[in-house]
Amino acid sequence: MFRYILLIAIAFVVTLAPAIAKPIRLMVEFAKVVTDPLSGFDNLQIELTPASQQAIAEFTTEHVGKTIDVSIDGKIINSPTIQSPILGTSIMLSGPYSVHELQLMANQLTDKTSTVEIDLAKKQR
Incomplete structure (x- = not known):
């Protein structure tokens, strides 16, 4: 009887626990500064490889309405809320950055000396 109750309790906890998403690392074709x-x-416009386009499409489709952290080399540069799946070839990032800072990020991403990672934000809005 105790075993049966324990199994029910575990099943209940598992169904209530939020899904833990694995962060995704994006592979960049090139990046550039563009003016809206x-x-x-x-x-900062980041053009993605086909594999990364598919990865971000799947990730954002699964997490519409959630806040994500976009990091470059482990530093969060933006934390947008996903309004709809990202299905295109690139992502556009904005923020309180100077043209010089954006150009530096673009150069590092294009030269493949930096990495971009997407993860669910620890604190949801």
């Missing part, structure tokens, strides 16, 4: 024609703000 509507806002005039500079952004």
Whole structure:
């Protein structure tokens, strides 16, 4: 009887526990600084490899409505909430960065000296 109750308790905890997503590392084809024609703000455009395009599409499809951390070399540079799946060939990142800082990130990503990682934010909004 105790074993039966324990199994039910474990099943209940497992179904209530949030799914733990594995972070994904994105492989970059190239990155560049672009200016949004509507806002005039500079952004970092990151073109992804086909494998990374598929990985981010699957990750964002599974986590619509959740906040993610986008990190370069382990430093969180942006924490957007996923509004819809990212199905394109690139991602666009904005933030409180100067053109010089964005260009430095673009150069490092294009030269493959830095890595981009996406993970669920520890603290959801």
